[in-house]
Amino acid sequence: MQRRLLQHAARCSHLALNSLVVDDGLADEYHNLGILYSVQGKLVEAEQMYQRALQGYEKAWGLEHTSTLDTINNLGLLYKKQGKLVEAEQMYQRALQGYEKAIGPDNITTYVPSLKTILNLGLLFERQADLAKARTMFSEALHGYEQVFGPDHAKSENLRDYLYDLDVGVENEASIQIEERADHLQVGSSHFGIKKPPSISKRHSCFCDGLNPIFGCTTT
Incomplete structure (x- = not known):
């Protein structure tokens, strides 16, 4: 076949x-x-x-x-x-x-294809390490999915969890960088058991692999 x-x-x-x-x-x-x-x-x-x-x-x-x-x-x-x-x-x-011209700027977060484009932009910005822009896109996409599917739907929950992980990862990376600089200056600091977060590329890969059937990251 x-x-x-x-x-x-x-x-x-x-x-x-x-x-x-x-x-x-x-x-x-x-x-x-x-x-x-x-x-x-x-x-x-x-x-x-x-x-x-x-x-x-x-x-x-x-x-x-x-x-x-x-x-x-x-x-x-x-x-x-x-x-x-x-x-x-x-x-x-x-x-x-x-999409903004076709359906109106107020409707792009309630139209699933345009939501996918917003999400894809977020993934692209994250891959480029532009986390501020990535977070803006993910937040906009999350707002849309909560409107369309509801806040308790798996699509919304998955994206919300991913956005949280992204924020935690950024905070941990910043903490590690500060501690590494302190170690370099030999000020006697320790890492306080902070676990290094997944790299940006690894988080991006996990998100695409895990949510592909939901958000269509690679085929829609």
Whole structure:
């Protein structure tokens, strides 16, 4: 079954790359192929499919249609996978600005796709060690998930716990840095049993791995 699906995907990909006209129906196929190739780690092919989907959505629906913006968000995810963090941020910001225009700035925290983009921006900022911006994005996403799903929903609780862990990690890292400087100056201080927190990259990896099915960090 999987082999047949992959063969079908390959045929669709060939037709897509050789098609001169992209309509909204084909755009859906390209978008789904982009997701499939991204999951398989075929990032070059995934980008080709997303770009064709984007072309079709822009032509059929315009620059600020939610289908267009969903594909832009997915391009951001793809660029992050490729380590192109500047391009990833550009895509996320473009998607978020588009959502604000499409559904209104007061509604972006109650619309799940835009919430995912906000969360993805937070993860990107954390990966870049810009924790102030990351915390702002996570807090905004948490506010939205609490509105949409309720404060006691697993989605809200997971994000709240992650935000707490991030804050504790930052505080502990700051404490360790102070103590290390004190040790370097030989002032006789000790570490008082403070446990070193997970690194930023480890927290980021754990969050994506643990919450992927909920928040769609890599495939939506």
